[in-house]
Amino acid sequence: MNTLRLLLALCLLSAFATAQTPKQPNAADRSPARTYCNPMDISYRYNFEQMNERVSYRSGADPVIINHKGEYYLFVTIQGGWWHSKDLSNWRYVVPDKWPMEDMCAPAALSVRDTLYLFQSTFEQRPIFISTEPEKGKLKFYNRWLPRLPKDIGPWDPALFHDPDTDKWYMYWGSSNVYPIFGAELDKSRKLTYAGNNPAEAYKAMFWLDPYKHGWERFGPNHSDPFKPFTEGAWMTKYNGKYYLQYGAPGTEYNVYGNGTYVGKDPLGPFEYAPYNPIAYKPGGFATGCGHGNTFQDNYGNYWNTGTTWIGVNWGMERRIVMNPAGFDKDDQMHVNTRFGDYPHYLPTGKWTNRDELFTGWMLLNYRKPVTASSTLATAPTDTVTADRVADENPRTFWVAGQNKSGETLTTDLGAEADIRAVQVDYFDYKLDIFDSDSTVYTQFKILTSLDGKRWETVADLTKEPKKDHACAYVEISVRADGKPVRARYVRYEHVYTAGKHLSINAFRVFGTGTGKAPATPPGLTVKRQKDQRNADISWGKVPGATGYNIRWGIAPDKLYQTYQFFHDQAGPRSAHHDTASPFELRALNVGVPYYFAIEAFNENGVSALSEVVSGE
Template sequence: MKTLNRVLLFFIFLTVALASNSQNNSKQTTLCNPVNLSYRFCLDEPSRREAADPTMVTFRGEYYLFASKSGGYFHSTDLINWDLISTKDLPLEDYAPTAVVMKDTLYFMASASPTVKIFKTADPKSGKWKVANASFPIGMIDPDLFVDNGRLYFYYGCSNVNPIYGVELDAKTLNPIGKSLALFNSDKKNYGWERSGDYNEVGNSPWIEGSWMTKHDGKYYLQYAGPGTEFKSYGDGVYVSENPLGPFKLATHNPVSYKPEGFAAAAGHSSTFLDKYGNYWHISTMTISQKHMFERRLGIFPTFFDREGVMYVYTGFGDFPFEVPTKKISDPEELFPKWMLLSYNKSLEVSSEQPNHPKSYAANEDIRTFWSARTGDKGEWIRMDLEKECTVNAIQINFAENETKIVGRQPDIYYQYLLEYSADGKTWKTLADKTQNKTDVPHDYIELTKSVIARYIKLTNYRMPGGTFAITGLRIFGNGGGKAPSAVENLNMMRNTDDRCIIKLNWNKTPGAVGYNIRFGTSKEKLYHNYQVLDAELLTIRSLNALHKYYFTIDAFNENGITKGKNTLEIN
């Protein structure tokens, strides 16, 4: 009888344990930027992670992601779960790799000078590549390969002086046919998004770089990045042509990809690709640039072409959770935002903190700052008070590399922690038990199988791969259970008459609003630009095209939802 009772108790315990950990066992259906990749630690000092200049291609119904300084390339079947493929066959330390599918083969090249090689494989999962061209004659930075009806084209350029170039290649020899053509260059006088600075406030000549070609409905969309990878304003512009080598005309909607605010800012030097359901996506470089100019991450954003062929990348609520579709979609509102942000500026308690990295930095929605405990020891913790009971659907834990000495990829780079929730701050239940985790998850995103009602969230450290227990953002998503804010009643605008790239906006704060999303565009029906701010009532935008008039509206949001702007205003 005692044996039977012990068996029953064991199964009861096992059932409870499995139930408490069941939040980790669901099939994830959403993403939250930055993408949760195993970003490699750089090979030089200071110790930091980096991935940038991404190229994504779909090959045989699966996804392959190549990014600068990653020590390999990534593979996925669903855009959610990624594995790293290692290889010694590719020049993985060269910047800005590109890849293209031609027939049943995947081709690869990266920035290099004077000796450039092109590689190929029919089996990228194997990590085995062969040299397809051992002496490509154009030394350059930021290459892009593009296939169009069996013909191969090559675009390149990275300079604050020289333009973006293009040339056709022989599809068999992979060598240029004729001379390269200068396609376009910067115009910072008229195109505000090309000006340097986090907010396009600096007059220096921009770096025009990172070309990428997309063909849609017979038109050729050649995008480029600027003004510089270290700026929050880093984004993509786009030119359009009837032919792959031009002449090109600047698209009316520009920049096509732009995200100067949010938890992680910037959306530049990107590649645009089709998923296996026919949806376009834009995978971009996002900036941190605190330890080093090239401290960067990746973000992925849905991309659309409207009925008139206008290309736009949707970056609104671009670091909130969004649905990863398993069908063809036609509007970003089918994806965004899945849940609202609950954690902004919420009160925190911690086990310890360093003077220059206070606890408030874990909830201020800025990846460039972080809270740090004094040590990386097991038992350091951070606890957030959501100030009322909320429905919690997802959590993103963003770790900071504080006082690390790590270089390159190593097998012991992983985090272990316990994530708990409580209604009263006394009795705790498990949200995620990763005390035995052996996977590198620097931006760990946990989508709960079933939502929970919680007021308090607690994160306890069990292991850091190095340095202190440090968090750039403990981000909680769900719903606050109240009402969305009232609509903004009063939006005022004043465009700078001496510099029409600049416009100043102000509005009356709406009671209950946490933030505002300013939507604008060059047509009243095409408000494709998004500029999101928190706890603000005025804003200066410096990214306009001086040659166009604009239309603006402003949405208010809080923990409960979004209230769209009532009116759309025109300004010449």
């Protein structure tokens, strides 16, 4: 542990925050640490929303992770139970002894001392539940009914908050493009019912969305739809005497779904809009969107922020769950790190000091690299289900095998030898008829590697673990006995089992490190703020050999906390001279707030140094 801390301290001292990307710890030095990759690898349950329409798919939304007595509990909308983990990596599904009411949508959860509190979204009268043994699925009534509020007020998307300094209790809620986020004090002496004698007067508005000043609160893909945006997913975090009331916006079904915060000196305000919003934002990459979640601390005191990422094929609200490192800087500015947020990250074994130190440095090795399949389903002309779709970093395109049978394969050619560190296999639910996640719903496969495409070695085998459904299966590839990573040019997925009529995969992602050079720093970064200050036009010079770019920005040169990731063929058409990218329009800025910008390039070999920081006033 002392050696690890020394290495991290040296990395921090040698990194210039505004001039280059902080150096990552050597992977060999961090090999004992467990890694994870978004979307989270849990046994997502099959859907409830479109069951009556006979549309079948796994989904998960509105996550809340609670640290209860040093262990972790994940609650997700209408999943028939919850998940329990001791390490934030391996999640065991827990079925409660009984649901006293109907299943829970967007539940609130809170741990205070030895008790876990649980409350569902509702517009009716519903109870708060408690458990002192959530790992066993034990639930009890805490109160019988929380009084009903006026029509359409809720509480929907609730959050429970206990202020440890005053021993007072509060609830926040809201899910609407009409109503604000609400807040109310709860009376502990009356089993957490609303404080006061009149429930209709117990709550008050905390804040409304203001998309005319806050660019990121605008609706639609890349904030391009004039439709009135939605706010939801309230959550409260107290830090250094300040109250951070968080919220999700502008809509769960878009790549720009993020989290923001208002800050106050009292649990019920008044609150001020944080000019650095959004705090959690991931509009680019594979797992886009990270809104409507919660903030919690792990056993080392590190902060994390959860959220929802969008799939949206079988149904517009088809989703998965993400978890990103978070924290507060020296000025108490709240931030969530989504840079390479859907690449492998280390789970900390202590308190981190550098916001980028959890990134493994393992890069995506097979973006748009050749992929061959053992078979492909013959479909209607309107369906494209070919093997190349698993390498395009788009969760809404997919491959379907000719049959769902053992032995079907996907093989990707990396084009050159590389060190293979991890693989993610994301399944897609193509025309299934599964409406219950019973014992037949599980996934098994093998991962094989080869240097020449002829001689193959099995480097992972899920048939050797207990049966479990991995909708977003993440497998770390063990290093060899000599401590060196597996080296290969070809990587193969070999199918064993998944439930349902079809085998379909929307992503076969291979991570590791290539043997070539990382790209050069992008030259010529320019940023021009538009007359509408919510928008800025950004241009930069093309970098030979770059797979993609990260635009990074923030409210100060040393606070570049936001990231917009592009792949080289997604960053807009090239100019006539083929040496610069046409301007990209960033539409997530706040009116009246000065900004600073930088850019970095990446490929399968690593990440460039960060460019010089430029002003975007």
